[in-house]
Amino acid sequence: MQIRVYYEDTDAGGIVYHSNYLNFCERARSEFFFQKGMLPVIEDRHFVVRKISCDFIKSAKFGDTIDVSTKLIEMKKASFSILHEIKKEDMLLFKSEVILVLVKDGKPQKLTPSIQNTLHSLFS
Amino acid sequence: MQIRVYYEDTDAGGIVYHSNYLNFCERARSEFFFQKGMLPVIEDRHFVVRKISCDFIKSAKFGDTIDVSTKLIEMKKASFSILHEIKKEDMLLFKSEVILVLVKDGKPQKLTPSIQNTLHSLFS
Amino acid sequence: MQIRVYYEDTDAGGIVYHSNYLNFCERARSEFFFQKGMLPVIEDRHFVVRKISCDFIKSAKFGDTIDVSTKLIEMKKASFSILHEIKKEDMLLFKSEVILVLVKDGKPQKLTPSIQNTLHSLFS
Amino acid sequence: MQIRVYYEDTDAGGIVYHSNYLNFCERARSEFFFQKGMLPVIEDRHFVVRKISCDFIKSAKFGDTIDVSTKLIEMKKASFSILHEIKKEDMLLFKSEVILVLVKDGKPQKLTPSIQNTLHSLFS
Numbered sequence: 001m002q003i004r005v006y007y008e009d010t011d012a013g014g015i016v017y018h019s020n021y022l023n024f025c026e027r028a029r030s031e032f033f034f035q036k037g038m039l040p041v042i043e044d045r046h047f048v049v050r051k052i053s054c055d056f057i058k059s060a061k062f063g064d065t066i067d068v069s070t071k072l073i074e075m076k077k078a079s080f081s082i083l084h085e086i087k088k089e090d091m092l093l094f095k096s097e098v099i100l101v102l103v104k105d106g107k108p109q110k111l112t113p114s115i116q117n118t119l120h121s122l123f124s
Numbered sequence: 125m126q127i128r129v130y131y132e133d134t135d136a137g138g139i140v141y142h143s144n145y146l147n148f149c150e151r152a153r154s155e156f157f158f159q160k161g162m163l164p165v166i167e168d169r170h171f172v173v174r175k176i177s178c179d180f181i182k183s184a185k186f187g188d189t190i191d192v193s194t195k196l197i198e199m200k201k202a203s204f205s206i207l208h209e210i211k212k213e214d215m216l217l218f219k220s221e222v223i224l225v226l227v228k229d230g231k232p233q234k235l236t237p238s239i240q241n242t243l244h245s246l247f248s
Numbered sequence: 249m250q251i252r253v254y255y256e257d258t259d260a261g262g263i264v265y266h267s268n269y270l271n272f273c274e275r276a277r278s279e280f281f282f283q284k285g286m287l288p289v290i291e292d293r294h295f296v297v298r299k300i301s302c303d304f305i306k307s308a309k310f311g312d313t314i315d316v317s318t319k320l321i322e323m324k325k326a327s328f329s330i331l332h333e334i335k336k337e338d339m340l341l342f343k344s345e346v347i348l349v350l351v352k353d354g355k356p357q358k359l360t361p362s363i364q365n366t367l368h369s370l371f372s
Numbered sequence: 373m374q375i376r377v378y379y380e381d382t383d384a385g386g387i388v389y390h391s392n393y394l395n396f397c398e399r400a401r402s403e404f405f406f407q408k409g410m411l412p413v414i415e416d417r418h419f420v421v422r423k424i425s426c427d428f429i430k431s432a433k434f435g436d437t438i439d440v441s442t443k444l445i446e447m448k449k450a451s452f453s454i455l456h457e458i459k460k461e462d463m464l465l466f467k468s469e470v471i472l473v474l475v476k477d478g479k480p481q482k483l484t485p486s487i488q489n490t491l492h493s494l495f496s
Contacts, residue, residue, distance in 0.1 A: 004282065007274060008271045008274065010136035011132065012131060012135070012186045017132055018394065018398070018421045019132070019394035019395050020391070023254070026391075030311075034252065046385065048431075049428050050428055051426065052424070053426075056420070063278075130402055131402065132398065137294065137296075142274070147378070150266070150267070151376075151378045151380075154378055154379065155376070170261065173304050174303070175301070175302065176266075176300070176302050177300070177301040180296070187402075256389055258384035259379045259380065260379060
């Protein structure tokens with residue numbers, strides 16, 4: 001997924017404000033669903049971020065076009081992990097591992113085999 | 125209401141990103157309700173912005189402390205108008221007139237005398 | 249210019265937060281420059297919003313794809329005006345007139361005939 | 373540092389959008405400097421986030437007042453670590469460890485004993 005950096009994404013340091021890289025990754029995850037005509041909802045459950053770890057390697061700046069990749073890297077009974085990389089051309093700017101859960105009425109739900117299959121087919 | 129300008133509020137031009145002044149005004153309107161222990165909701169109706177006109181006079185920058193004033197200037201049958209001014213010390217930075225309606229289930233509602241009284245007492 | 253509405257653009261009311269429509273318009277203005285391989289800078293001067301008036305007609309919501317149009321509607325000696333419309337399919341959601349100036353070292357600059365020509369050719 | 377949750381901080385899920393907790397932490401770090409009449413700059417060097425790991429434990433919602441704590445937990449030759457906790461009353465909502473570097477002209481700088489002392493005295 002290609003994303004353009006606009007003024008709103010930058011800060012007075014002249015570069016993308018650090019937390020906006022997380023927004024870019026969330027756009028990329030949502031877009032997987034939109035591209036299939038779905039909302040990011042599975043069987044009445046929606047996604048909540050549980051943990052994030054990220055490395056800010058280099059900065060994107062106003063006007064840059066960056067690429068966000070999304071890869072399913074682990075599937076557990078109640079959570080799954082996504083690895084995002086953000087690159088500008090071939091240069092790695094940002095890397096993040098995101099652990100997500102599916103929540104219904106505020107409570108995390110088991111990932112049934114059917115849901116695991118849906119996630120596998122979506123993110124690959 | 126006093127607001128501090130943080131990195132997230134600025135852009136690569138080194139000053140507050142233009143639409144964030146509207147956010148500051150919305151914070152000020154909401155805070156009138158919070159200060160009375162209420163949410164910005166009246167009799168199950170919530171507020172929606174219908175029109176805004178604004179003047180960007182001078183810029184606030186990272187680290188500034190600014191003041192947002194809020195004044196009810198007009199009350200109609202189905203809408204009301206608020207005038208906001210944002211100042212840094214005595215210098216006027218931004219001025220905006222906002223026309224709001226009360227909405228229930230997506231539909232604008234008449235401002236009954238009881239609601240008009242609540243609005244008058246809140247914003248003065 | 250087509251824009252997708254992501255979670256970050258919405259608020260607890262379930263719809264796009266009002267000031268984000270201004271961001272969408274700013275993206276559209278910037279994109280005119282990016283498409284020609286330029287930054288939104290003319291002869292060392294950059295753009296500053298002086299006035300905005302806008303109508304919020306209907307709401308966009310999470311997952312919507314919206315279209316932002318950009319039209320140069322007035323050219324003066326020291327400022328120019330842009331009309332933006334945001335539509336979802338054929339339904340008008342938002343309309344805004346934006347008055348911009350070109351600024352150098354914090355001071356508004358005269359729009360020379362050469363700059364006026366550049367603006368005319370960019371926005372049409 | 374106390375922070376109020378406004379509409380702009382929430383998303384269509386009705387809760388604070390996940391990356392905004394990082395903004396709240398950055399506000400808290402900046403405020404340490406502002407409270408001493410400084411900008412977040414030390415000897416011409418400014419701060420850049422290098423790594424973040426965070427746990428999203430519970431959600432804050434519109435109108436909540438939350439507390440952000442900031443604690444210096446490690447000092448190295450070229451980086452230092454801050455632990456933030458965000459609580460609503462006594463309930464832990466969010467926890468994050470942030471590794472920061474000081475940068476000059478885009479390059480990370482050694483933390484001299486003098487800079488280490490300044491950081492120690494600021495964050496304790």
